[in-house]
Amino acid sequence: MSREITIALDAMSGDHGPQVVVRAAIAALERNRDLALILVGREEALLAAMKARNVSPSERLRIHHAAQIVEMDELPSQAMRMKKDSSMRVAIDLVKSGQAGACVSAGNTGALMATARFVLKMLPGIDRPAICTTLPGLHGATRVLDLGANVDSKAEHLLEFAIMGSALASAADDLPRPRVGLLNIGAEEMKGNDQVREAAQLLAGSELNYAGFVEGADIYLGDVDVVVCDGFVGNVALKSSEGVASMIRELIREEFMRNPITRLAGLIALPVLHRLRRRIDPRRYNGASLLGLSGIVIKSHGGADVLAFGRAIDVAALEVTKDVPKLICRQVEATLAKREAV
């Protein structure tokens, strides 16, 4: 089939391993008829997990054996050097060789980034890879990057992130000119640091649709399509946000469980609470893109369940369909052309 999208799944990584990956794979194949998946990992374990779901290997759901597993606490450099037959490495190799259009892994982020960079190499014109995810907002979703691949980003790197985020948002969300915001702590004299102020100038002079500085709270308004920041800052913003959201979820539960009367109120409000829970369900935003590589690599949350891992597969499929790396290259070229023209 010419329309077929093939995705390699690192089926051994993450907290739940093959059980979750195999179930998510079966569901994804049912959702998307153009999809074929390669389960990468220990054949025996994968066959057992498939058998438990009454499924056998097929054209659309193949097994590719890989003997090793990268542990969650393993040093990235060590995983990269020592585990050439890990499910993570082999899944990336399948992207490199063209047997898969993308790979998805719920493994160790550092190891995934280091190995993907080593195997796939960077796109021309991109110096640093970045991790990008989608976050929900009141007026629409926002893509935020970098979320931790870089911890001391210079202004030039922030521009690269803007280029990559813009290319992704334009492809995935069908936006002709995504609005790009630069994360800062305000517009006053004393605020901001040198990198951010310098990046603002680069962005204002670029051909991107630069919307100026945004603050942390703006991420959740959705008034810009892409928010650009250093990876240390972005990671802290993401984790703090998750912390607040899960604190509030817990407080809602506590308050409704307080006594028989509040429990009754909770029972009556249950359909509303379910809708609310669905709207802020972090699983629906699982699947972060490792951008800037010559290949599509999607990082799933380590604790992802079937729904969440399935969402990461969907993200990978969309990026293959849209050929995001090619779009990033085009955006890099447009930026360079504009700069040379100035």
Added chain:
Amino acid sequence: MSREITIALDAMSGDHGPQVVVRAAIAALERNRDLALILVGREEALLAAMKARNVSPSERLRIHHAAQIVEMDELPSQAMRMKKDSSMRVAIDLVKSGQAGACVSAGNTGALMATARFVLKMLPGIDRPAICTTLPGLHGATRVLDLGANVDSKAEHLLEFAIMGSALASAADDLPRPRVGLLNIGAEEMKGNDQVREAAQLLAGSELNYAGFVEGADIYLGDVDVVVCDGFVGNVALKSSEGVASMIRELIREEFMRNPITRLAGLIALPVLHRLRRRIDPRRYNGASLLGLSGIVIKSHGGADVLAFGRAIDVAALEVTKDVPKLICRQVEATLAKREAV
């Protein structure tokens, strides 16, 4: 009265000016019998606001005239140089001269920080001031600093923040040895930046109760008492958190307002929703401390209402009672003593 605590209130700054400050002052005096307040600002406006509440100036609620006002968008350096008779500046002057034990302002953060630093000077042994606030957590509140006074903190500055946060937490929350966490993005090889790694070594070698690295989500668990970070990072974490919390509040409202049935459910759940709202009400956490200065300065949110501004007055009163600057000095001395002993 020897037990009297006098606090100067910048009554002209903030979005609501004298109306909110005067009402918050009256309520604070009712709550705390040991308190005296000085309203700093335009006498006419303050008298009018007091009259509207049927209150006249008294020993415990004096007016101190100041003709100028620092605007919210004014450059800090300009406000500091040009507005020597602003309500903000005069309130700080009253702390300097000893007529007030602390001041509270809802004005421009940059101007407040610059002016306070210029007038009050730094405590011996402290190189940089820091902004510290309390955030709610599932297992207890956490003090986080810096929230934006410094945007390129070196390891030594992070140690200073830990010393100051620790002194404040120990005084305000009666904790003999507050647990101090250092905000990072994980413990893996590739994670963290140089400043944070270096700060971790300084903290581990200090006499503080250092609990190691924490991530963004840990702020809202409350398993450490103090979280230390660079001001850019802390500000983004705080604003992102506020963004998520207000998005969720809005989604709760939307879901319960969806149709007559959900509205009825909302009506039944109203007492529970009110309790929930109270527990995550940001007004209850208003009042950030500007630490490291030879004097107590509390920054209120610009949009603070009566409840929120009152909370900032209470924070100021507590810091006066505990003499937080003296405690910070002691903590600095203890740190230096330990370092020299090594």
